[in-house]
Amino acid sequence: MKAISKRIRAWSLVSLGAVVTMLVMSLAVPFFTAPVMADEATKAATEAAPKVEMAKDIYFKTEGPVSGNPAPELKATDYPSYNLPYPLSENRILIWSIAQQHLYFGSFVLAVPIFCMIIELVGLLTKDPVMSKKYDDLAHLLVKISLTAYSVTAILGGLLLFSFITLYPDFFKYISSLFRPVMHIYALLFLAESGTLYLYYYGWDRMTHGFAKWVHACMGVLLNVFGSVLMMLANSWASFMMSPAGVDEKGRYLGNIWAILHNALWNPLNVHRIIGNMVFGGGIVAAYAAYKFLAAKTLEEKAYYDWMGYIAMFMAVGSLIPLPFAGYWLMREVYGFRQQMGITLMGGLLAWLFIIQAVLIGALFFSTNYYLFNGMERMRGAEKYQKYIKYILFLTTAAFLVWLTPHTLVMRPAELKAIGGQQHPVIGNFGVMSAKNGAVNTMIMTTIISFLLYQRSNKIVVVKWEAWGNAALMAMFTVALVNNWWLAIYGYFIPANVRVGLSVPQVIGTLTTLFIGSAINIAMMRGSKLTGPIEWGKISVRSQYALFSLAVSFTWLMALMGYIRSSVRLFWHVMEVFRDNSPWAFTHTIGFAANMMSVNVMAFWLFVLFVFWLGELTSKHAVAEARKEAARPAMAGGSE
Amino acid sequence: MTQGLLSVGILMSPVVLFILAYNLPRFRGILLAVGFYMVMTGTFASYSNWLPQVESYPPPVIKMDVGAIDTMPTDKLAEMGETIIFGKVGGFAERGIGKGQCPLCHTFKKGDIGDRAPNLIGLGARAAERIKDPRYIKADFVQTESFKGSGRATTAEEYIAESHSCPACFVVEGFGTKGTNDRDSPMPVIHKPPIGLSIEELIAVDTWLWFREGNTPPTPKEIRAAYEKFIPEADRSKPAAPGAQAAAPAGPPIVLVSDTPDQIVAKMGCFACHQIPGIALAKFGAIGPMLIEGHNAPRRIASAAYQARVKAGMAHAKTPKEYVMESIVNPNAFIVPQFAAKTNPEISPMIQDFATKFTYGGLEKMADYLLQQNCDTAKRDKLPGPPQEPFAEVCGGAAKAVSAP
Secondary structure, eight states: OHHHHHHHHHHHHHHHHHHHHHHHHHHHHHHHHHHHHHHHHHHHHHHTTTTOOEEEOTTTOOEEEOOSOOOOOOOGGGSOOOOOSTTTTSHHHHHHHHHHHHHHHHHHHHHHHHHHHHHHHHHHHOSSHHHHHHHHHHHHHHHHHHHHHHHHHHHHHHHHHHHHHHHSHHHHHHHHHHSHHHHHHHHHHHHHHHHHHHHHHHTTTTSOSHHHHHHHHHHHHHHHHHHHHHHHHHHHHHHHHHSOOSBOTTOOBOSOHHHHHTOTTHHHHHHHHHHHHHHHHHHHHHHHHHHHHHHOOSHHHHHHHHHHHHHHHHHHHHHHTTHHHHHHHHHHHHHHHOHHHHHHHHTSTTHHHHHHHHHHHHHHHHHHHHHHHHHGGGBTTTHHHHTTHHHHHHHHHHHHHHHTOOSSOOOOHHHHHHHTSSSOTTGGGGGSHHHHHHHHHHHHHHHHHHHHHHHHTTEEOOOTTHHHHHHHHHHHHHHHHHHHHHHHHHGGGSOHHHHHHHHHHHHHHHHHHHHHHHHHHHHHTTTOEESSOBOTTOSOHHHHHHHHHHHHHHHHHHHHHHHHHHHTTTTEEETTTEEOOSTTOSBOOHHHHHHHHHHHHHHHHHHHHHHHHHHHHHHHHHHHHHHHHHTSOOOTTSOO | OHHHHHHHHHHHTHHHHHHHHHHOGGGHHHHHHHHHHHHHHHHHHHHHHHSOOOOBOOOOOOOOOHHHHHHSOHHHHHHHHHHHHHSSTTHHHHTOOOTTOGGGTOOOSTTOOOSSSOOOTTHHHHHHHHTTSHHHHTOOSSOSSSSTTOOOOOSHHHHHHHHHHOGGGSOOTTOSOTTTTTSSOOSOOTTSTTTOOOHHHHHHHHHHHHHTTTOOOOOHHHHHHHHHHHSOGGGSOOOOOTTOOOSSOSSOOOBOTTSOHHHHHHHHTGGGTOOOTTOTTOSOOOSSOOOOHHHHHHHHHHSHHHHHHHHTTSOOOOSHHHHHHHHHHOTTSOOOGGGSOSSOTTSOSSOSOGGGTBOHHHHHHHHHHHHTOOHHHHHHTTOOOOTTSOHHHHHSSOOOOOOOO
16 A cells, blocks of 8 residues: 555656646747747848838837738728627627637636546545545546537637628738737647547546556646647737737737737736636536536435535635736736726726626625535534624625725716715725725635634544644734734825735735635644534535525626626727727627626526536436445545 | 616516426426526626616717817817816816826816826926926936937926827826836827827817916917927827818717617717707708608608609609618608709708618618608697798698797
């Protein structure tokens, strides 16, 4: 056993090394290629020096040879459209729906392999062979589900491409003239990803032991590398439209593809989307498990899907916690790129959308906490912690109310007059960023507390330093919360440019409670006595609706944030470079946009139902065996 | 209203699903799950529809020509400046936001704190001081001249013009781009996209900035000279010739099926010539016929004059709706005799390019609306009709005429 254990450890390290190396490599490749490409472009320019016109990059302010045509100046008649009834008469509505569905499925099929990679690795590192198989089967099931979704993603991608070509031909021509090589690389990567995915899936049952299993796990890593780079390339198109670079004021390409890719918002968008995809993927899998739980006929089945739902929720929420920080970075870069763009988002035309976002994020945190509170019910011994729920709920609700209070709003004159200005004299004080930072950090910390209590629910701590451990946890959360609230209040008395910096110590406090708090808690649980096993399957039906709520809220949130990101360009196809002169170059009302989002969300979930149903047709047998092991007792916290 | 109903519909439709779930135990699970999703989605959609609804259109082009600016009274010029900054005359008091987008970052009232950009109160006096500031004289910014050879500001107005056309040429302490140690400015160049004000618009803006505090603004010529110092010839938008169409329309004036008849009439300017029942804006037009097409169109088609045009292959309508649509997109097909121009009776005085400005759905919508109008609706609105074809002549009797403005 020891020999096996050592070998497993060695392979774990190799695998982890491979994960890190390949992910870093994928990020680094463009850095190495960039100067080469730039040099080639400059060389080409130098060779043809007498004829080449030089122009200044609109963002990087560097000079480069003009290597492309200017962005076209279109007329309304340059947008061919179908004479469909309103609102389908607007080309952008068609594009909006198709792109949204493509992005939903794209996010799902990018997120699921990440989960599979992690779950397979956890399975490999788990010493208990029964649990190891249980994790392995779960990963296998997930990748099977994503296989059908992968085909749907590809079909929707093709549909989107044709829609662009037929409905926005000049726009597509211009964008493809800039991103020509990137588009080819994208297609090749797609091919590579597809091949790897099929090898990964169909090789599952053949590569089950020893070295072959590790090779299989590494294929999972490779799959994610391809997927992530693929997504980054697609992100560059969207971020270029928001914050163009690598072109001059007229939109002419200046010969450096890296400058176009590496525009101001590319990296923040990459990070935000990777994390967002993981939350989204977790949400979908959790919803799948919840539905299967509700439909289950036997306790065995219920136990299996309860466990699956918990794992998916855990991954979704684990990813949700850093998401606001990634969003904050993205928004900071938006302000850095164009201040008025940021204000249009946060304090201008689109500000109300952020209030809706606040409501949705609140729904996510409430759903998570509610699920955890319910989850305690399946553990004997959890009663002692239930008295804290009301305090956690109070703090979360108070933070939520501050979080959704608006600051500056677009209002009708009568409303302005009634309120007495753009800010309400009392609650307007909660609308500033200082209060929001305090509120979101509070919500995150209360969720962390819920999780720590959940971990402890069926255990009696036996370590000698229990009192010290508890004191340290109490002190840590108290200091972090007080620090968070104090900085939020202090932020009112200092200028905005200094205030921005306060978010750093606030975030550090929150992350400290997350990482150090979890570490202390786990250490305290070592050797703990179980008051009873986690009785998987014995959770309330209500809790499964909390998982549904998590999934639908995130789907809606994704639609909303995508709309915000896109509509902030207002009447520009490419911000400040390529004007949208279509008959639909105006911004719809929030209500219209919300209806569109709702229709997209419902259409997506109908698609998902179909995909799950397809997966169901072939997966019944595969799951059956795993279910038998599911009712087996396990420790809280997902460690085993 | 319709869009609000849709969201409420999404919210309420799960009731049906829940009833079905109760009656169909076999599908209960799936129906309850879908119902729950719809409740959540409907709640979010309804909440969004309950919030204030604002549509945002591209900024309108304000037509100005050199001559008009130079001779315009200062108060009118200042009003134009206020419109550009705050969206309308009086927008300053309401803290509106206009094409210039200045209030997104700047504040304008005493006591208001400018977090992102300086408060512009007292700008005239302060501008004169800025150019004596050692930081201005020994400039250490990412840009020290608007363009090569432009030089620096020597007067207060030049300082304002330089700030607009080269914001990075001087950055007020504490307002620089984060991480640049106040060497670069987050402010956009105002004469370039996305704001893209012309020199004429900038003259109006600067005039307001001076005028609103009771100062005497520099003359338009002086302000123009200041801007021309800092904006190279190639970057200046060409002023429109008097009477010419705006060079680049800010947003295409296209009639969509989503437009209401009021919006269509406003967009296309029909009110300038026609009276139309039910449209508040269209009460006084006296150049074209009153558009009560439910009454007029059948008569026009049956008229000998129209049939002669049909025989000549010039007109083709067989139904009232076809007639109205034809009249909009091809006004020369048939000109009501009383309204034909004496000098050129074959060419209608009506705008000739509506065919490129109406979507089919928009055209159909407008035609349907006009066909619903008749003598009764005109009488209800007390429209007198144009002198060439007054109400009494068309409908018999007389509507009580409203007085022209």
